[in-house]
Amino acid sequence: MKTQDFDFLAGLLKERSGLMLTADKVYLLESRLTPLARKRGLDTLDALIQKLRISRDDVLIKDVTEAMTTNESFFFRDNTPFDLFKNHVLPAMEKARGPKRRLRIWCAAASTGQEPYSLAILLRENWAKWQGWNIEIIGTDICTQVLEKAKAGVYSQFEVQRGLPIQMLIKYFTQDGDVWRLNDEIRNMVTYRPFNLLSNFIGMGSFDVIYCRNVLIYFDQATKKDVLERMHGTLAADGTLFLGAAETVLGITDKLRPVRGQRGMYVSSSGNAEELMGLGS
Amino acid sequence: MKLCLVVDDSKVIRKVARRILEELRFDIEEAADGQEALDACDRNMPDVVLLDWNMPVMDGLEFLKAVRAKEGVEQPIVVFCTTENDMSHIRTAIEAGANEYIMKPFDREIIEAKFSQVGLI
Numbered sequence: 001m002k003t004q005d006f007d008f009l010a011g012l013l014k015e016r017s018g019l020m021l022t023a024d025k026v027y028l029l030e031s032r033l034t035p036l037a038r039k040r041g042l043d044t045l046d047a048l049i050q051k052l053r054i055s056r057d058d059v060l061i062k063d064v065t066e067a068m069t070t071n072e073s074f075f076f077r078d079n080t081p082f083d084l085f086k087n088h089v090l091p092a093m094e095k096a097r098g099p100k101r102r103l104r105i106w107c108a109a110a111s112t113g114q115e116p117y118s119l120a121i122l123l124r125e126n127w128a129k130w131q132g133w134n135i136e137i138i139g140t141d142i143c144t145q146v147l148e149k150a151k152a153g154v155y156s157q158f159e160v161q162r163g164l165p166i167q168m169l170i171k172y173f174t175q176d177g178d179v180w181r182l183n184d185e186i187r188n189m190v191t192y193r194p195f196n197l198l199s200n201f202i203g204m205g206s207f208d209v210i211y212c213r214n215v216l217i218y219f220d221q222a223t224k225k226d227v228l229e230r231m232h233g234t235l236a237a238d239g240t241l242f243l244g245a246a247e248t249v250l251g252i253t254d255k256l257r258p259v260r261g262q263r264g265m266y267v268s269s270s271g272n273a274e275e276l277m278g279l280g281s
Numbered sequence: 282m283k284l285c286l287v288v289d290d291s292k293v294i295r296k297v298a299r300r301i302l303e304e305l306r307f308d309i310e311e312a313a314d315g316q317e318a319l320d321a322c323d324r325n326m327p328d329v330v331l332l333d334w335n336m337p338v339m340d341g342l343e344f345l346k347a348v349r350a351k352e353g354v355e356q357p358i359v360v361f362c363t364t365e366n367d368m369s370h371i372r373t374a375i376e377a378g379a380n381e382y383i384m385k386p387f388d389r390e391i392i393e394a395k396f397s398q399v400g401l402i
């Protein structure tokens with residue numbers, strides 16, 4: 001691929017989704033976009049690039065952007081963020097939101113739904129406690145294709161074995177030939193919609209818990225800072241933010257800080273979330 | 282290091298499981314059917330048993346029931362690992378005291394995920 005073509009595509013992707021592509025990722029462009037070019041009746045990736053250059057075809061740009069996302073996810077990924085949710089976040093929120101009985105949770109890079117559904121399952125496990133509560137779990141992602149799969153709630157045998165305890169498979173899934181369907185009681189707890197983290201958060205409202213895991217790794221430092229600071233703006237003062245295992249706020253923004261000793265868990269620097277959760281520093 | 286007893290009538294499967302589990306830092310013993318596995322347990326109770334279902338002599342479910350019926354021993358964690366992949370088999374296994382259940386084919390990631398769920402890793 002010619003350097004100017006690489007630069008063109010990398011610039012387009014950075015602008016559209018924040019994705020940072022370094023020159024060693026040329027193979028990724030080729031392997032993901034060549035099939036897309038063919039589907040569009042174009043012979044080569046070069047032809048696709050030419051088309052992108054001359055016509056600002058929004059549908060094509062969207063397809064290119066989506067094709068370049070990495071959507072891997074699994075149930076209860078890394079365990080700890082879900083143990084912390086169950087053992088610290090939920091008890092704290094039960095107290096703090098008791099008067100209003102309202103809880104809002106945002107999975108900001110929800111991909112195929114395993115993360116929001118893991119949270120829904122944990123809530124469901126203690127459902128009696130949440131009777132009369134208005135609980136929203138919102139899953140968003142830039143990629144509409146993965147959201148379709150998330151909404152369907154249908155997973156392969158391989159997918160349900162990566163992280164999902166067998167008791168939960170028995171309780172919350174129904175087998176359908178080769179695949180496993182999530183039962184409606186869990187499926188209906190999550191709402192999905194397309195949302196780009198680069199767009200503004202006006203209208204999102206305020207969240208008590210945000211999961212934004214394994215997406216900031218694809219962004220450059222300035223974009224990480226921008227997204228994190230705006231996320232801080234939508235996070236309740238006593239709310240909690242979870243990032244992926246390879247992500248942090250340290251050295252990026254001081255509006256948020258890590259909870260000492262708890263991997264992947266962050267709170268507002270000015271808030272009192274740790275005290276509420278019994279995770280005093 | 283924790284001891285894992287790998288029970289499967291296929292030598293190939295035992296070898297694959299052994300390789301994965303050794304990488305995860307387990308000591309391994311092997312048995313080719315439920316009876317051999319029971320004998321191994323009598324000699325030296327493992328921390329965990331990775332257990333196939335269909336085997337000659339004694340199948341996995343019979344083995345599980347026999348182990349769970351033993352009194353005065355430290356009970357091992359039992360993880361089924363079988364091609365039986367329907368809900369009724371899964372329920373039967375869990376009701377008989379299995380702790381986790383792997384549907385074949387499996388790979389390192391699945392073993393790792395399941396073993397960490399039951400607190401072995």
Ligand SMILES: C[S@@+](CC[C@H](N)C(=O)[O-])C[C@H]1O[C@@H](n2cnc3c(N)ncnc32)[C@H](O)[C@@H]1O
Pocket residue numbers: 016017018019069070071072073074077108109110111112115140141142143146195196197198212213214215244
């Ligand atoms: C690796 S997945 C993470 C899934 C899940 N959070 C987890 O940790 O398992 C990353 C997701 O981020 C999404 N993504 C990438 N850029 C985005 C953006 N600018 N806005 C919203 N989502 C984005 C991708 O489409 C992809 O589904």
